[in-house]
Amino acid sequence: MTTEPLLRARDLQLGYGEFVLMRHVGFDVRAGEIFFIMGGSGCGKSTLLRALMGLHPPQAGQIFYGKQDFWGGDEGARHGIMRRTGALFQGGALWSSMTLAENVSLVLEEYTGLSEGDIRDQASLKLALVGLAGFEEYYPSEISGGMRKRAGLARALALDPPMLFLDEPSAGLDPVSSRMLDDLVLELRDTLHTAFVIVSHELASIFAIADNSIFLDAGTRSITASGKPDDIVRDPKTEMSALNFLTRGGDRSVAA
Amino acid sequence: MSLRVSVGGQWSMDAGLPSAAGQALADVAGRRVRELRLEAIDLGRWDTSLLVFLVRIVKAARARDISVDMELPDGLKRLVGMAFAVPAQEGAARARREEAFLAAVGGATLDMLPQLALFFRFIGEITASFKRLLSGRAQMRMQDFTDAIYESGVLALPIIALTSLLFGLILAFVGAVQLTRFGAQIYVAGLVGIGVLRVMGAVMVGIVMSGRVGASYAALIGSMQVNEEVDALSVAGISPVDFLVLPRVLALTLMTPLLTLYADVMGILGGYFVGVTMLDLNPAEYVNATMQMTSFRHMCIGLAYGTVFGVIISVAGCRQGITCGRSARAVGLATTAAVVHSIVGIIVATAILTVVFNVLEI
Numbered sequence: 292m293t294t295e296p297l298l299r300a301r302d303l304q305l306g307y308g309e310f311v312l313m314r315h316v317g318f319d320v321r322a323g324e325i326f327f328i329m330g331g332s333g334c335g336k337s338t339l340l341r342a343l344m345g346l347h348p349p350q351a352g353q354i355f356y357g358k359q360d361f362w363g364g365d366e367g368a369r370h371g372i373m374r375r376t377g378a379l380f381q382g383g384a385l386w387s388s389m390t391l392a393e394n395v396s397l398v399l400e401e402y403t404g405l406s407e408g409d410i411r412d413q414a415s416l417k418l419a420l421v422g423l424a425g426f427e428e429y430y431p432s433e434i435s436g437g438m439r440k441r442a443g444l445a446r447a448l449a450l451d452p453p454m455l456f457l458d459e460p461s462a463g464l465d466p467v468s469s470r471m472l473d474d475l476v477l478e479l480r481d482t483l484h485t486a487f488v489i490v491s492h493e494l495a496s497i498f499a500i501a502d503n504s505i506f507l508d509a510g511t512r513s514i515t516a517s518g519k520p521d522d523i524v525r526d527p528k529t530e531m532s533a534l535n536f537l538t539r540g541g542d543r544s545v546a547a
Numbered sequence: 548m549s550l551r552v553s554v555g556g557q558w559s560m561d562a563g564l565p566s567a568a569g570q571a572l573a574d575v576a577g578r579r580v581r582e583l584r585l586e587a588i589d590l591g592r593w594d595t596s597l598l599v600f601l602v603r604i605v606k607a608a609r610a611r612d613i614s615v616d617m618e619l620p621d622g623l624k625r626l627v628g629m630a631f632a633v634p635a636q637e638g639a640a641r642a643r644r645e646e647a648f649l650a651a652v653g654g655a656t657l658d659m660l661p662q663l664a665l666f667f668r669f670i671g672e673i674t675a676s677f678k679r680l681l682s683g684r685a686q687m688r689m690q691d692f693t694d695a696i697y698e699s700g701v702l703a704l705p706i707i708a709l710t711s712l713l714f715g716l717i718l719a720f721v722g723a724v725q726l727t728r729f730g731a732q733i734y735v736a737g738l739v740g741i742g743v744l745r746v747m748g749a750v751m752v753g754i755v756m757s758g759r760v761g762a763s764y765a766a767l768i769g770s771m772q773v774n775e776e777v778d779a780l781s782v783a784g785i786s787p788v789d790f791l792v793l794p795r796v797l798a799l800t801l802m803t804p805l806l807t808l809y810a811d812v813m814g815i816l817g818g819y820f821v822g823v824t825m826l827d828l829n830p831a832e833y834v835n836a837t838m839q840m841t842s843f844r845h846m847c848i849g850l851a852y853g854t855v856f857g858v859i860i861s862v863a864g865c866r867q868g869i870t871c872g873r874s875a876r877a878v879g880l881a882t883t884a885a886v887v888h889s890i891v892g893i894i895v896a897t898a899i900l901t902v903v904f905n906v907l908e909i
Contacts, residue, residue, distance in 0.1 A: 387874035403560055412599045413560070416630055419602070425635025432874040451560060451594040475629060482622035483594060 295357070296321050297454055297486050298343065303352035305338050311350065312338055315513050318505050322453060323484035325476060325500050327491060327520070329536060330507035336490045337381075337458060339507070343488060344456050345373045356454075374402060377447030378456045383439035385431040391418060391442045392427035398449045417445040422471055437464045444472070448479075454486045455479075461493040469493065473500050494537065506533040549582040550574055552604065554619075558593035568600050575607045583608045586618040597623070602630050669866050673796060676788045680797075686789040695798030699760045703806060706755055711743075711810035714751050715817020718742055723826055732826045736833050737840030739818030744845040746852055748810040750897060752803060753856035757889035761864035764795055765885035768868025769878040777869070787869060796861040803857030804850040811849060848904060855900065859892040 296319035303316040312335040320326045328336045341347035343354060345361065354361040356372045385394050395414040399405055405413065415427055421441040431439050440463055447455055457476075461469040473496050479485040491497060497504065497520050506516040506523070508530065516523045516533035523529050524537050552571045575583060585601065601619075605627065608615050617624050646654070679685040722738040768791055771777050780787050815837060822828040867885040871877050 388876040416599050416602055419630040422633035428641045478626050
């Protein structure tokens, strides 16, 4: 892929207060690319994702969307960029006072001029794409955790954003739903050229659909491997922590 | 007959569906079509607005048993396939719920009896928990009890001081307007003293504590329900009533009469301020009149009101928290209900106790 990056992270330093979680983080994400952020628990994956989504400012460094400096610009510009992205949170984060259809419809009502009927059909389509056809009038409290997660993805897809952030999308999903989600991600990448930034421990997904990835290491507080997961595994220079993660499975690698 | 529908050009959500799309849907629904052929000609950039149209037309065709043949780009065809991949579960779909007013009133009325039964069951559970406490078997941590004492008592002192002082001022002002017409302004001391000591001090504390503590109990325990923390207690063999409800009920039942005493002092101070500064009463005269017109009995009655209010507020708050649903919305509803039930309970209890004290002539 040789297109201009949609997202560029440059020399990011992330943390809370005085505590530095990660430094010298840099990478590019291009249109139609599936980008995975990997690493053990507590290494800063979700903090990095929150910085990319506009929810937690980095301590240093820059994030660019196209040519716009995400955190360097004013808040209005940042909100403009955030509107062009979608996010799936770990627990789904659905608005509990609204039905699933209303959850998906809200941003369509706010940011498009679509008619009521078109909005309803858009919401039904997005729910059908994640396997929730017929559940439009259910409240989040009336469905299972896995269904809530899928509904969260439908909401993230509402505006067909060019970039989607998914935090642990497969966690809590059954294998069939997890595979279906991977298929959907691939189809959206291929048809709408949607870029995905995904935080995940799901090795099957990582190897099946990742175009690019980084591995964050809690020990060195930096990126210790990057590239396609298959290439990382084959590279003899790959650090042990990343190799353990990709060959032995997720957080258990830390103890290996 | 066979109907051929071609899609092409740019499809964008911002532009909405093209007018020809409506015509195509009408053709599928209206004509004697046996076969529908969907094809793409010069298809440019598209988003899910195209997908919405294709899903609509395929649904309309399927509803009339029209066979559908898709000659579309592979990706688009696969996405349409994914939209139909998981069919709606039988019986899962439900219409938008719009309950009629009378049906809502009827439902709420029918729900009252079971709710009342649940309320008495909860009271029973607290009583059993209290019995366990007396026999030293309650699973209550002393730390939770002292924390609840601090939060519901010590931290409430500033707001109780402010509201009670102002209430004493208001009561004295209102009384003074009438009493000065008869040259009886000294009776402002009695009006404020008896009013505050006997009932109004306790009512003021009750209302403030309903909003401050009752709501907080409901929100805290309700949030624990949402996070399954209450279930975790039950599974660990720890009674949620012993662990969460009992320390809070005991703390508030203990603290409300003490706060009532504090409110009484502040209320009388408010009246004293008006009497001395606005009504030109001598300070010693005002204090003397207050002591003559009030009695220890009035204070005890006020403390009895306060104790009852403490039980009402803590039980209402904890019960709403324990029976809370598992969503943020449910926590909001539980918090509102806790405050409403507490205030209504306080007013009803005041009415009943006032009648009882009058009948008993105390």
